[in-house]
Amino acid sequence: MRVSDEDRERTTQQLQHAFSEGRLNPLELEDRLGTALAAKTYGDLLAVISDLPVEPRADEVLELGSKNGHVKRSGDWAVPRRLRVTSKYGSVDLDFSEAVTTHPVVEVELDLTYGSAKIVLPEGGVANVDGFQSDWGSSSTSGVPSRPRPGALYVVISGRAKYGGLTVRYPRKRWFTH
Structure with missing residues (x-):
């Protein structure tokens, strides 16, 4: 997908912030800024920021929660830069396969x-679950790679489950018969 001037500007701000924190030296900053300003696709931008921490803006955070119910997003839904999901007794089902x-x-x-989470990525998507911890459960990535790839959705999952786990997978293949 092609990027806008605003996307390029946001990426250059992230690079400058990383430089001010000492994460990049002056030569790295100059090289990455040149690449970001010439970027045509999101893959081009991801290549220059994939090894840097993500700094979401407050207006780009969606908070979802439930005490007893199921938190679910699927189909054609708009995904913000950051999702915060809290569930006390229910499960969480986030399907990115058809999301915008x-x-x-x-x-x-x-x-x-007391619940588990299932995250479904679009084909080719990547997920890093290193920041997720489960006290009495497990986390599984079912063949989903964890390193960023240019042009692929990169989902970074963090947080905790006390009595539940996390599953990250691709959509199930559907077989149709006539």
């Missing part, structure tokens, strides 16, 4: 007490 994702990196922060 205009950001190359999406952060998902989970706070689960």
Whole structure:
């Protein structure tokens, strides 16, 4: 997908912020800024920021929550840069396979007490679950790679489940018979 001037500007701001924190030296900043300003696709932008921490703006955070119910997003829905999901006794089901994702990196922060989370990525999507911890459950990525890839959705998952787990997978293949 092609990027806008606003996307390029946001990326250059992220690079300058990383430089001010000492994450990039002056030569790296100059090289990356040149690449970002000439970027044509989200893959081009992802290549210059994939090794940097994501700094979401406050207006780009969606908070979802439930005490007893199921938190679910699927189909054609708009994905923000960051999702914060809290569920006390229910499960979480986030399906990105048909979602509209205009950001190359999406952060998902989970706070689960007695429930599990399932995240379905679009084909080729990538997920990093290193920041997720389960006290009495497991986390599974079912063949989903964890390193960023240019042009692919990169989902960074963090948070905790006390009595539940996390599953990240691709959509199930559907077989039709006539």
